[in-house]
Amino acid sequence: MAxxxxxxxxxxxxxxxxxxxxxxxxxxxxxxxHKTIAKQFLITGIFWALMGGxxxxxxxxxxxxxxxxxxxxxxxxxxxxxxxxxxxxxxYLAMVTMHGTIMVFFVLTAGxxxxxxxFLIPLQIGARDMASGFMNMLSYWFFFVSSVVMFIxxxxxxxxxxxxxxxxxxxxxxxxxxxxxxxGMTMWLIAMMFFIVSTMxxxxxxxxxxxxxxxxxxxxxxxxxxxxxxxxxxxxxxxxFPVLVAAVLLLIFDRSFGTSFYLSDIYIGGEALPxxxxxxxxxxxxxxxxxxxxxxxxILPALxxxxxxxxTNSRKPIFGYKAMIGSLMAxxxxxxxxxxxxxxxxxxxxxxxxxxxxxxxxxAVPSAIKVFNYITTLWRGNIIFTPAMLFxxxxxxFFITGGVTGIxxxxxxxxxxxxxxxxxxxxxxxxxxxxxxxxxxxxxYHWFPKMFGRMMDARLGYIxxxxxxxxxxxxxxPMHYIGxxxxxxxxxxxxNFDAFNSYADLNALITIAAFITMSAQFIFLFNFFYSIFRGxxxxxxxxxxxxxxxxxxxxxxxxxxxxxxPTVYRWPYDYSKPGAKEDFIPQNxxxxxxxxxNFPNETESIKLQGIDKGDAIIVDETEE
Amino acid sequence: MVRDxxxxxxxxxxxxxxxxxxxxxxxxxxxxxxxAAFTSAYIVRQAxxxxxxxxxxxxxxxNTGILLLSSVxxxxxxxSAKRDxxxxxxxxxxxxxxxxxxxxISQIFGWGMLVDAGVFFVGNPSGSFMYIFTGLHGVHLISxxxxxxxxxxxTVKYNVHSKNILLIEMCNTYWHFLNALWVYLFIFLxxxx
Numbered sequence: 001m002a003x004x005x006x007x008x009x010x011x012x013x014x015x016x017x018x019x020x021x022x023x024x025x026x027x028x029x030x031x032x033x034h035k036t037i038a039k040q041f042l043i044t045g046i047f048w049a050l051m052g053g054x055x056x057x058x059x060x061x062x063x064x065x066x067x068x069x070x071x072x073x074x075x076x077x078x079x080x081x082x083x084x085x086x087x088x089x090x091x092y093l094a095m096v097t098m099h100g101t102i103m104v105f106f107v108l109t110a111g112x113x114x115x116x117x118x119f120l121i122p123l124q125i126g127a128r129d130m131a132s133g134f135m136n137m138l139s140y141w142f143f144f145v146s147s148v149v150m151f152i153x154x155x156x157x158x159x160x161x162x163x164x165x166x167x168x169x170x171x172x173x174x175x176x177x178x179x180x181x182x183x184g185m186t187m188w189l190i191a192m193m194f195f196i197v198s199t200m201x202x203x204x205x206x207x208x209x210x211x212x213x214x215x216x217x218x219x220x221x222x223x224x225x226x227x228x229x230x231x232x233x234x235x236x237x238x239x240x241f242p243v244l245v246a247a248v249l250l251l252i253f254d255r256s257f258g259t260s261f262y263l264s265d266i267y268i269g270g271e272a273l274p275x276x277x278x279x280x281x282x283x284x285x286x287x288x289x290x291x292x293x294x295x296x297x298x299i300l301p302a303l304x305x306x307x308x309x310x311x312t313n314s315r316k317p318i319f320g321y322k323a324m325i326g327s328l329m330a331x332x333x334x335x336x337x338x339x340x341x342x343x344x345x346x347x348x349x350x351x352x353x354x355x356x357x358x359x360x361x362x363x364a365v366p367s368a369i370k371v372f373n374y375i376t377t378l379w380r381g382n383i384i385f386t387p388a389m390l391f392x393x394x395x396x397x398f399f400i401t402g403g404v405t406g407i408x409x410x411x412x413x414x415x416x417x418x419x420x421x422x423x424x425x426x427x428x429x430x431x432x433x434x435x436x437x438x439x440x441x442x443x444x445y446h447w448f449p450k451m452f453g454r455m456m457d458a459r460l461g462y463i464x465x466x467x468x469x470x471x472x473x474x475x476x477x478p479m480h481y482i483g484x485x486x487x488x489x490x491x492x493x494x495x496n497f498d499a500f501n502s503y504a505d506l507n508a509l510i511t512i513a514a515f516i517t518m519s520a521q522f523i524f525l526f527n528f529f530y531s532i533f534r535g536x537x538x539x540x541x542x543x544x545x546x547x548x549x550x551x552x553x554x555x556x557x558x559x560x561x562x563x564x565x566p567t568v569y570r571w572p573y574d575y576s577k578p579g580a581k582e583d584f585i586p587q588n589x590x591x592x593x594x595x596x597x598n599f600p601n602e603t604e605s606i607k608l609q610g611i612d613k614g615d616a617i618i619v620d621e622t623e624e
Numbered sequence: 625m626v627r628d629x630x631x632x633x634x635x636x637x638x639x640x641x642x643x644x645x646x647x648x649x650x651x652x653x654x655x656x657x658x659x660a661a662f663t664s665a666y667i668v669r670q671a672x673x674x675x676x677x678x679x680x681x682x683x684x685x686x687n688t689g690i691l692l693l694s695s696v697x698x699x700x701x702x703x704s705a706k707r708d709x710x711x712x713x714x715x716x717x718x719x720x721x722x723x724x725x726x727x728x729i730s731q732i733f734g735w736g737m738l739v740d741a742g743v744f745f746v747g748n749p750s751g752s753f754m755y756i757f758t759g760l761h762g763v764h765l766i767s768x769x770x771x772x773x774x775x776x777x778x779t780v781k782y783n784v785h786s787k788n789i790l791l792i793e794m795c796n797t798y799w800h801f802l803n804a805l806w807v808y809l810f811i812f813l814x815x816x817x
Contacts, residue, residue, distance in 0.1 A: 131643035204650040208643045217635025242654045246661035250756070258746040261669075277674045277748045282665055289661070567635050 022558075030141075032133030033558045037140050038119035039451060042444070044147060045111020046525070049437075052102035053518050055095045062087045064511025066495050066504075080159075089492040093162040094180050096490055098154065100165030101188070103433060105195055106150070108298040110143050112440045113237075116301055117206045117230040119447065123549035124224050126215025126565045129558070131208040139201035146194035153187035161188035164490060166291065169262040169283050173254050176268050186255070189248055196241045196248075203241075206234040215548070217568035222587065224547050224572045225318060228325050229304020232332045233297050239336070240293035247286035254278070281346055288339035295432045296335045300328065302439020303370060303399075306392040308572075309446050310374055312545045313389035314381030315583050317573035320373045327366035327373075334363045344415045353412040360410035367403055371396060382576070382583070386543065387461025391442035394469050395435045401473075402431020405480065420490075423483025426476045434472045441468075441524065448528075449542045453555040454535030460527040464520050471517030478506045546572045546586045648794050652801050655764060659805060662760070663812055666753050670816065676748035680813060681737035687730035688810055694723035695803045698772075702796040708786045710779070717776045720799070724769045731758055757809050761802075768802045771795050 031037060061070065069085035080091035118136065122129055130136045153160040162180025163172035167188070175182035210223075210231045223231075250261040254275075262283045263275035311318040318324060340348060340356040374396045383389070405427040408414050418424060441464075448456045482503050487494065494500035494507075541550040548568070552560050566588035574585040580597035591602045598606075669675075701716035735755065738744075743751040775795045778784050784792050 131647065135647075200651075200654055204647050204654075207650055208646045212640035212643045212646055214638040214640070216637045218638060219636075238650060238654055239657050242657035243661040246658055246665065249760075250665070253752070253756070259749070259752045260747070261665075261749050261752060277676075277750075279669055279672055279749075282669050285668060286661060286665055569635055 030137060032129070032137045034118045034122050034130050034133070034136060035451070035556065035558075037136050038115050040140050041110060041114030041118060041143070042451075044144065045107050045115060045440075046528070048102050048106040048111065048147065050521075050525075052099050052107060053521060055099040055102070057514060057518055058087070059092050059095045059099070060511040060514045062092055062492065063494075064508045064514075066493055087492075090159060090162055090179055092492045093164075093178070093490065094159045094184070097161050097164050097180070098150075101150070101161070104165060104294065104298065105192070106143075106147065108433070108436045108440070109199065109237075109294070110195070112298065112301050112436060112443075113230065113233055114140070114143065114202060115440075116226070116305060116443050116447075117202065117234065119451065120226055120549065121206055121209050121230060122213070123450070123552060123556075123560060124227055124547050125210060125213065125218055126548050126561075126568065127209060127213040128560055128565070130205045131213060132205055135201050135205050139198045139205065142194050142198035142201065146191045146198060149187050149191040149194065153184050153191070156183055156187070158182045158184055160184040166287060167251070168287075169251060169254065169280050170266055173251060173263055174266070174268070174273075189252055189255075192248060193245070196245055199237050199241050203234040203237040206230055207238065210234075215565045215568055221322075222568055222571045225307035225321070225324055225328075226301075226304040226547075228328055229300045229307070232328050233300045233304075236293045236297050236300070236332055236335065240290040240297070243286055244290035247283060247290070250286075251283065281343070284343050284346060285339070288342045289336070291342065292339040293332075293335045295428070296331055298436045299399075299432055299439075300331070302395060302436040302443075303328070305439045305443040305446070306374065306395050308545075308547070309388050309392040309442055310377050310396075311573050311575060312446075312543050313384045313386055313392075314378050315384070315575045316377055316381040317575055318373065319376040319379075320369070321571065321573060323369055324373055327369040330366035331363060334359060334366070338363065341410055341412075341415075344412045345419050350412070357410060357412045361407065364403065364407060364410075367399070371400055371403070384543075386445065387456070387458055387465055388442045388446035388543075390462070390465040390469075391438045391445065394465065395438040395442065397469075398430050398435040398438060398472070402427055402429075402435065406431060417486075418483060420488055421483035422479040422487045422489055425489050426479035426483060429476050429479075430472070434476070438468075444528070446543065447549075448531065448535075449538035449554075450549055450552075450556075452532050452535070453538055454531050455538050455542060456531045456535060457527050460523055464524045464527065467520030467523070468517055471513055471520060474513035475510050475517060478510055482506060541586075544582075544584045546574060546584050548587055551586065551588055642790065644790065645794055645797075648797060652798070655801075655805070658760075659757075659809070662753070662756060663809075666812075667816065669749055669753070674748070676743070676750040677817060678738075678741055678743050678751070679817070680810075681734040681741075683730050683734045683737060684810060687727050687734070688807065690723055690730065691727045691803050691806055694720045694727065695800055697723060698796055698799045701775075702792055705779075705784050705789055705792045706786050710782070710785070713779050713784060713792075714776070717772060717779060721769060721772050721776065724765060724772070728762055728765060728769075731762055734758065754813070757813065761806055761809060764805070765802055768799050771798055 027033075028036060031040075058073070061068065070081055070087055071085040074081045077087075077091065080088045082088055118130070121127070150160075158179040160180060161167065161172070161184045162178050163185065167185070171177050172181050172185055175185075210227060214223075250259075253259040254262050258274070260275035260278040262280050263273065263278040264280075265276060266273045307318055307324060338356055338360045340352065341360045344353055344356075378393070405423070409418055409424060409427055445456055445461055448454070485500075485503060487500055487503065495504070538554060540554060543550075548566055551566050553562060568587045569590040570585065570587055572587050574580070574597075576583045577585060577594075577597045580594060585594055585597070591598050591606050595603070697716045697719040701713050701720060704710075704712035704716060735758070738751070738754065743754065745752055745755045772795055775784060775792050778791055
């Protein structure tokens with residue numbers, strides 16, 4: 001009882017503290033409220049998604065229409081357009097590099113985890129805020145600083161980083177090798193350091209909050225799958241990003257202090273560099289030890305969001321709740337022991353290759369369990385096709401399509417042919433890029449009412465969905481064929497090679513599809529910003545959902561619930577429970593209020609407690 | 625009837641730990657991962673050959689002792705805080721700070737001895753790794769010393785006592801961890817030369 005008393009005292013103190021008037025700066029800029037920070041992450045993420053998307057159009061133009069003149073882009077790109085109206089080859093590489101960096105880290109890590117972990121964790125577990133609002137605020141502002149540095153690097157004379165988003169040395173280590181490896185690369189490294197600090201601060205906060213600040217009754221087996229996904233994502237980040245720090249730090253020393261961790265026996269223009277004894281493969285090991293968990297950091301939150309949306313809109317409990325948690329955990333653990341499948345052709349010991357191949361194939365099992373459970377949740381449900389639901393189903397479709405090609409690439413023998421071709425590009429853009437992006441967009445459509453108190457327009461949502469869905473498949477599906485034919489990725493031009501001329505029309509088609517897909521995103525942007533101010537006012541629980549966030553006021557203040565935090569009595573997936581009055585029973589409804597729908601064991605559990613403790617409990621409860 | 629049933633259904637408050645203490649442990653996990661990455665990189669690189677062999681500076685044996693002693697004084701400070709022995713807290717904490725700074729200075733002497741032995745930061749990765757390990761550990765140790773100074777200031781303001789133990793407890797944990805980290809690095813370097 002003493003413990004409970006302290007907590008009550010703490011809670012009231014907390015509310016007092018939050019009540020006083022806040023200035024514009026503390027409320028909207030240096031805010032410590034998890035909801036505002038989530039929106040800051042979302043808006044920044046959308047900005048970066050727009051930048052990254054537009055960059056992809058620039059290099060798609062080059063790939064699809066190599067003969068076209070890009071003179072009309074000169075007002076924007078200036079000297080990066082050559083005299084003959086072509087894209088400077090180095091600038092093409094810069095665009096590819098920045099597109100990858102921005103999308104993987106700034107959009108699908110910070111924009112996705114940052115938005116939804118921040119927004120949903122306190123609201124869904126029943127907490128007033130994150131464990132440390134201050135650290136949370138720092139997390140955003142470190143991300144902001146990182147964004148500013150990365151953004152400035154786009155405009156410097158030598159250009160931004162050009163060595164690919166994986167920044168393999170020696171290319172990224174030697175400014176003599178490519179102009180982007182000068183100042184641009186330095187800024188890339190600085191920006192990433194800030195980014196990692198931001199991710200660490202966020203991740204520590206997410207884990208601490210989920211473990212320590214759950215409301216009464218919110219056991220781990222009653223957590224929504226979104227929270228499980230965010231939790232495991234944060235753990236992955238916490239374990240893998242320090243390794244990137246190590247990799248980046250050594251690269252910084254190589255670049256700026258003359259050490260030889262990654263550099264050895266390099267000749268430039270016939271002259272030998274002094275570095276000797278380094279190993280570029282070492283960088284790949286360190287990088288991919290982060291890099292592979294990173295792709296799960298990107299996809300797991302999207303899978304969590306999808307679980308929640310599919311269950312809610314199928315009006316059915318999620319199929320295999322514990323199997324979902326188990327497969328999330330299995331993916332999280334396995335993600336740390338498969339990194340070398342990115343390095344099959346680096347001259348690795350073939351025996352080691354087959355070990356990593358086996359481990360990689362094992363990941364197919366939990367992934368397939370998840371997909372199976374999504375489909376069985378949909379099976380014979382009373383499906384409501386909201387835009388969020390469509391995007392979630394789209395995610396499942398991408399996850400299957402991209403997952404199948406993953407089995408090709410995971411095989412060390414096939415990878416010799418497919419490595420570094422457009423097949424790889426197609427694979428990860430579908431399974432990780434588009435799937436995670438669809439999960440993020442689904443989350444925005446689903447939780448927009450909670451974020452801004454208004455609804456997004458569903459009809460524009462449907463147009464957005466169909467254009468994106470068809471668009472993504474028309475962009476990335478043909479890339480499989482181009483890849484099997486042997487087109488290497490990151491090449492500026494294919495017209496110089498007779499062998500690759502035959503696919504010029506397919507490349508043009510991809511570019512046109514990319515433009516259509518991108519134009520659909522402007523519908524979303526309009527819908528998003530218009531609805532913030534002019535959207536239809538939302539009801540309390542627009543999707544008839546079970547989770548706790550819908551019990552909070554429509555526009556929650558700092559502190560989330562004005563009175564006491566609701567208590568949780570059941571798991572979050574009691575949809576269409578036989579006998580129930582409505583087709584959903586929120587988590588904060590006790591079993592004793594729903595005798596008509598309780599399963600025998602649930603009725604039993606209430607009775608048992610009654611017999612065991614008798615009247616004494618009544619006194620306890622009123623005290624609290 | 626329904627009302628009665630509702631009352632007997634008492635949900636349990638989830639088990640939880642102090643969030644700050646928990647966050648500190650997570651921070652420690654990130655440092656462990658950072659050094660795990662470096663030491664693994666060391667082993668991977670060493671296995672490739674072309675590796676400069678040299679013996680560790682003898683001062684490392686001595687300053688490991690200094691650091692272990694500072695762990696003892698830190699624990700002494702923490703125990704004194706639990707017993708509300710304010711005078712001893714101040715003495716023990718000040719001693720810990722002095723020992724910590726002594727260790728850092730002796731690390732710099734250690735670097736001097738490495739240079740004298742012809743092992744430079746720029747050169748064979750074998751030597752570079754040596755400087756990275758000691759340097760990064762030193763940076764973390766400086767953060768630990770700042771933490772202890774914070775505790776010392778709090779102690780002077782009578783904010784550290786048996787009823788307000790969290791700060792010094794976290795400091796104690798962090799300092800022990802940093803010392804254990806050095807012992808790990810030292811043994812690692814001894815075994816993998």
